[in-house]
Amino acid sequence: MPRPIPVLLSLVLSALAVPAVPATAAVPARPNVVLILADDLAATLGSYGHPLAQTPNLDALARRGVRFDRAYCQFPHCNPSRASLLAGMRPQTTGVTLNSDDLYRNLPGVVTLPTHFRRNGYATARAGKIFHLGVPSGNESRDDPQAWDFGTPFKDERPYPPKRPSAVQVPTGRREGLPWEESVAGDDDLVDGGFAREAIA
Numbered sequence: 140m141p142r143p144i145p146v147l148l149s150l151v152l153s154a155l156a157v158p159a160v161p162a163t164a165a166v167p168a169r170p171n172v173v174l175i176l177a178d179d180l181a182a183t184l185g186s187y188g189h190p191l192a193q194t195p196n197l198d199a200l201a202r203r204g205v206r207f208d209r210a211y212c213q214f215p216h217c218n219p220s221r222a223s224l225l226a227g228m229r230p231q232t233t234g235v236t237l238n239s240d241d242l243y244r245n246l247p248g249v250v251t252l253p254t255h256f257r258r259n260g261y262a263t264a265r266a267g268k269i270f271h272l273g274v275p276s277g278n279e280s281r282d283d284p285q286a287w288d289f290g291t292p293f294k295d296e297r298p299y300p301p302k303r304p305s306a307v308q309v310p311t312g313r314r315e316g317l318p319w320e321e322s323v324a325g326d327d328d329l330v331d332g333g334f335a336r337e338a339i340a
Contacts (some may be wrong), residue, residue, distance in 0.1 A: 172256065173204075176221070176269060218271035218281055225251045225270065225283070238271060242281060253286035265290035267334035 175197075185194045186201035213223040214230045222235040222242045226249050230236050234245035242249060251270075253263045263286060271281040326332035 172261070173200075174252070174269075175200075221269070221271050222281065225253070227252065243283075251283045251286055254283055257286060257288065262288045263290075264288060266338040267331065 183189050183192050184197055184201070185192050186198040186206060213220045214236065216236070216238055218238040218240060219230040219233070219235045222233050222240075223230050226233055226242060226246070228246075233242055233249075234240065235242050250258070253265070253269070257263045265287050270283060270286075327336065
């Protein structure tokens with residue numbers, strides 16, 4: 140059985156839903172919507188009962204919002220999973236099964252989640268990686284050009300800060316390595332830190 144993962148995820152925001160109407164018009168009450176996506180987070184959050192995770196801000200957000208307990212990864216690659224979630228269709232339907240596949244070529248006229256919000260009177264904004272991007276360069280962007288009123292484009296964060304010696308020593312094979320990097324830079328110096336500042340502002 141597939142392992143459940145949360146839909147409430149890290150520090151990348153999409154569909155910050157602010158009604159796009161003049162200030163003088165009567166605005167019917169409707170919710171603001173914040174969608175947070177993160178790669179590879181699983182349920183490692185305090186709000187999911189993880190014994191070691193200390194995530195007080197995300198836990199507070201979860202108490203005020205909707206926590207999904209039965210969300211599953213659609214596909215073991217970035218682009219197929221994101222295209223599936225944001226288009227509301229299975230990867231077999233979108234035809235996106237590789238990071239290089241193009242949702243908009245496969246399904247011309249597809250309406251993605253942020254585009255749907257935008258067409259229904261919401262102002263949509265993004266900060267960070269919502270649709271698939273070729274990290275670290277951003278050259279393989281699969282962003283939806285119809286989706287956003289405003290937002291921060293992804294930027295290439297290379298060259299990375301110089302590495303420092305680490306006490307963590309892990310032997311690796313010819314094509315193996317660790318899925319993390321130890322950086323000398325502070326959070327605010329990295330792309331994700333910039334996106335977090337932008338989202339909070």
